[in-house]
Amino acid sequence: MITSEREALRGWFTGRLPDGLYTEVVEVTADREEITVVGRIPGPELGTDVSDAEREAAVEGRIAEFRERTRDDRMAVAREAERRYGRKVSWGAECDGVRGMFTTVSAPVMTRLRQPERQVLDTLVEAGVARSRSEALAWCVRLVQRHSDAWLGELRESLEQVRRLRAQGPDA
Incomplete structure (x- = not known):
């Protein structure tokens, strides 16, 4: 993808996403079939004495909660982007260094x-x-x-x- 196209896509999604959906848009990538948008979300508040397993489970839970809570907002943006760009839109979230991808295209x-x-x-x-x-x-x-x-x-x-x-x- 050409840099200017990548920048235009990133700019459109950054401007179009509802305020507060992500704390930051981390990555917008595209090919002929799909646009993928990944953003950062806040991590769960945990004490300092939690185990690695507990921390990992909490982050996975936070990503799953984000996916369900934001589904309607993300789908509204995706429908608009699909009409505009003629490609499917896939979503992901990054939380405390862990990336979770939601439904993605398998071409x-x-x-x-x-x-x-x-x-x-x-x-x-x-x-x-x-x-x-x-x-x-x-x-x-x-x-x-x-x-x-x-x-x-x-x-x-x-x-x-x-x-x-x-x-x-x-x-x-």
């Missing part, structure tokens, strides 16, 4: 794979890492994403520079 992607590539997927299925080739491919993509964030970030920056240069060309 099918078709690809052709040669036998050695199919064998990789079949090995993951046979080993019980995935239930199907489709799930195995998604697992592979998440693994690559986790280990190549810096490289992918540089690639995205380069693509934005190419788009800016194209926009300045003689046909602009």
